[in-house]
Each structure stands twice: as structure tokens, then as C-alpha cells.
Amino acid sequence: MAFAIITRVFAASLALAGLVTAHGGGGSHQKPLQVDPDADWATRHMAEEHHIGNFDPASFFTLHDFDDNGFWDQQEILKFYGMEDETAKDVPQSKKDEITREILKLMDSNENGIVEREEFMAFVVDKKGTLPDFGTGPGHHWDIEMEYEIHHWEKYHDENTKEEDLIHPEDIAHFKLHDDLEDEAERLEQMERQAIVEQNIPAKFRRDT
Incomplete structure (x- = not known):
């Protein structure tokens, strides 16, 4: 289950990575009608x-x-x-x-x-x-x-947009979403590597350290 979650989140983060390249890669961009x-x-x-x-x-x-x-x-x-x-x-x-x-x-x-x-x-x-x-x-x-x-x-924006041009609130929010997805993927990956995930242990079975 945890691995499946990691896979989905990591895939999402990869899909969102390289924003400027993805949106400004020289393809045609339609203008709103x-x-x-x-x-x-x-x-x-x-x-x-x-x-x-x-x-x-x-x-x-x-x-x-x-x-x-x-x-x-x-x-x-x-x-x-x-x-x-x-x-x-x-x-x-x-x-x-x-x-x-x-x-x-x-x-x-x-x-x-x-x-x-x-x-x-x-x-x-x-x-x-x-x-x-x-x-x-x-x-x-x-x-x-x-x-x-x-x-x-x-x-x-258009295909000539540079990263430093992405300063609108919508741009900032979109980049933040990228970062959040990547952070979540990293967190879940680290949890998956642990033999025992402490947060999953019921409180009554935990020993105080």
C-alpha cells in the first residue's frame, strides 16, 4: 500500500517537473477564444x-x-x-x-x-x-x-518565457505544488525504507525513550 502511494505521488511529481520546459518547449499554444x-x-x-x-x-x-x-x-x-x-x-x-x-x-x-x-x-x-x-x-x-x-x-506566457519571468501568484502556487509533491514523495520513500514505521505503532505499544 505504502509503495503504491509513493509510486503515485512520485509519478505525479515527475509529471510536474520541468515546468518551463514542459510549457515552453516550442509547441504551439492556443490563445483563449x-x-x-x-x-x-x-x-x-x-x-x-x-x-x-x-x-x-x-x-x-x-x-x-x-x-x-x-x-x-x-x-x-x-x-x-x-x-x-x-x-x-x-x-x-x-x-x-x-x-x-x-x-x-x-x-x-x-x-x-x-x-x-x-x-x-x-x-x-x-x-x-x-x-x-x-x-x-x-x-x-x-x-x-x-x-x-x-x-x-x-x-x-509563451515559449520564450524564462524561469525568472514566472512571478505571478499563479506561477508561484504552481511551483509550490511541484515542491510539495516532491517533498511528499521523498517523505513516503523514507518511511517505506524503515523496517518499522513508528507512526504506525499504536501508542499503547510504544516505549518511552
Whole structure:
């Protein structure tokens, strides 16, 4: 178990290592699409999170059917509304409940607690409905590296950025995350090497030194 944790953390730290190289390695970086401020939530979400300006309802549904099983469960709804992202850590459960409740109310015509593809298409195409804006942002649902890429790096940096240029609060926080992951990986690796991990011994079996 401990080794598996170390492996996951260490892999994560390696994936995040070399930030400037990874983001500024000469590849093409898309700039955020300009979106009408009065555009509906789905349009803004697709532009800001996916850099997609033209899409149809079927594409939107498929893109957010994360497990590709033909329907949105309540966890998927919360995910594409950004409720699993770090930025939503202070969103109260009551707000999350409101999101799923309202979406199901709008689309779940057979009242089975999920939004099936046909139900979504009927809502958007037949009823000309749009996904509501709950005031919780554009719906972050990428991993931490991609979120940094599309919401900060592409706006303020490019392939010519040097390490000394990364001074924005978002840059500092991202580098700190790298350091924290590496520190955690090192700590777990050291624990794994110990024959006995003192912290795992119940207090009643420990001898005072």
C-alpha cells in the first residue's frame, strides 16, 4: 500500500517537473477564444475550458460523458460544472445539490436520477434549452497541469518565457505544488525504507525513550 502511494505521488511529481520546459518547449499554444459576455454558459465553458468555438449538442454531451456510458450521472454533472476542482473547495454542499437538482429537473424526463443522451438532446434541440449558469465559474474539470496551462500560461506566457519571468501568484502556487509533491514523495520513500514505521505503532505499544 505504502509503495503504491509513493509510486503515485512520485509519478505525479515527475509529471510536474520541468515546468518551463514542459510549457515552453516550442509547441504551439492556443490563445483563449473571445466569447460574447452574454453567451450562454455552455458556450463560455467550451471556449474557456476546451478552446472550442463551434460545437453541436451531441459533441457537448459526448465530451462530458466522462466514462462513455451514454448518460450523465450526478457526479459527472458536478464535474463539468467544476465542483470537483480545487477552486470549488469552498462551495457549500447545498449549492452542489442545487446544481444536480436543477439539471435533473430540466432534463431527467423519466426521473431515474441521470441525464441520458436522448434526454439532453431533447432538452437542447427540441425545447431549445440551455445549460443554466449557477454562478460558479466556467466549469474547471481538467487536471492541475492543464488548468494552469489553459487559464494562466496561455494568457500570460509563451515559449520564450524564462524561469525568472514566472512571478505571478499563479506561477508561484504552481511551483509550490511541484515542491510539495516532491517533498511528499521523498517523505513516503523514507518511511517505506524503515523496517518499522513508528507512526504506525499504536501508542499503547510504544516505549518511552
